[in-house]
Ligand SMILES: NC(=O)C1=CN([C@@H]2O[C@H](COP(=O)(O)OP(=O)(O)OC[C@H]3O[C@@H](n4cnc5c(N)ncnc54)[C@H](O)[C@@H]3O)[C@@H](O)[C@H]2O)C=CC1
């Protein structure tokens with residue numbers, strides 16, 4: 353890949369390239385990877401904004417496909433130098449069945465690995481998640497931990513289970529011989545809760561606040577810290593890892609990296625207010641308005657209703673026993689591993705990340721401003 357004859361001729365494939373993170377990875381690659389000659393975007397659903405990318409100097413190839421279909425993945429991977437596998441089913445609300453989550457996140461990842469091996473693609477970057485570590489089923493806090501912090505990663509929910517299995521597959525594939533005999537080099541990035549332009553849950557909270565007359569009600573104590581990272585910095589980390597994997601294969605191959613930046617440590621709700629506040633919403637209550645036991649009861653009731661109503665309709669509110677447990681357990685990272693291993697520094701300061709996110713919320717239809 354470093355060979356000068358190939359210097360301007362790299363083919364990248366981004367799976368899930370039309371998703372929240374995927375779109376930022378795609379745009380970041382087009383801005384920051386001068387050696388790119390073709391960018392393939394593989395997704396179940398292709399978005400119209402892809403069209404505007406096709407007029408630039410890089411060949412942008414949109415591929416509608418399903419990661420669970422090995423032949424579709426193989427066709428997309430053939431001839432690619434680097435694969436950034438970000439496609440996944442992000443479901444902690446019970447919208448999809450556990451089997452579907454497993455199929456997309458685990459079998460889909462296995463298909464990507466096999467396609468790399470068979471086509472001779474040597475570099476694979478996997479978007480994992482903080483959720484492969486925790487919060488665990490015991491609700492133990494993970495306070496400013498790093499990649500080496502001991503923590504019992506015990507899960508029952510299908511989403512973290514599937515991400516943990518998929519991450520393991522990716523790391524174990526490091527060093528496998530690909531077609532042509534060279535070794536596959538893989539690594540996994542573990543974002544904490546991503547925020548920024550396009551974040552669906554932020555959108556949901558914003559609209560919920562508008563419906564409630566410009567108010568949101570505190571449910572979680574302000575003392576519970578939740579790790580957050582700006583989507584632009586997560587995308588930048590993917591681009592850097594993909595670029596450096598070849599040169600630092602011995603150091604980076606088979607490694608995991610938390611995604612981090614200078615976003616402040618806050619509770620999930622207080623952090624959201626950094627953006628929703630300037631857009632006219634306010635968070636009511638210095639302390640949670642409802643006692644925790646009542647939230648647990650409501651979450652359990654939601655789970656029961658979801659199960660009862662399933663034959664008739666999909667009932668999938670934000671509050672369920674799992675989301676409550678995640679929101680109510682401290683999980684924050686403090687690490688410099690990405691800086692040490694591949695020179696990562698956040699591309700966007702906290703102030704810039706905040707401003708960009710606020711502008712995006714303000715631009716939403718029905719802004720309270
Ligand atoms: N949103 C977050 O806070 C975090 C997300 N992640 C991970 O980042 C990745 C991207 O997540 P988001 O952008 O938030 O989710 P998203 O749902 O916005 O994007 C996922 C993309 O994958 C595509 N996809 C889903 N199933 C597919 C299939 N069978 N075949 C092909 N494409 C498929 C979707 O169409 C979508 O465009 C996921 O792997 C997720 O696990 C990790 C940590 C935090």
Ligand SMILES: C[C@H](CCCC(C)(C)O)[C@H]1CC[C@H]2[C@@H]3[C@H](O)CC4=CC(=O)CC[C@]4(C)[C@H]3CC[C@]12C
Nearest residue numbers: 442444481483544545571620670671675676678679
């Ligand atoms: C939906 C939760 C907030 C609502 C809590 C309530 C109902 C009490 O107000 C979100 C709180 C924490 C979020 C998760 C966290 O950021 C980690 C994640 C990592 C991922 O890989 C996928 C998404 C998520 C599980 C994220 C999902 C929403 C929360 C549970």
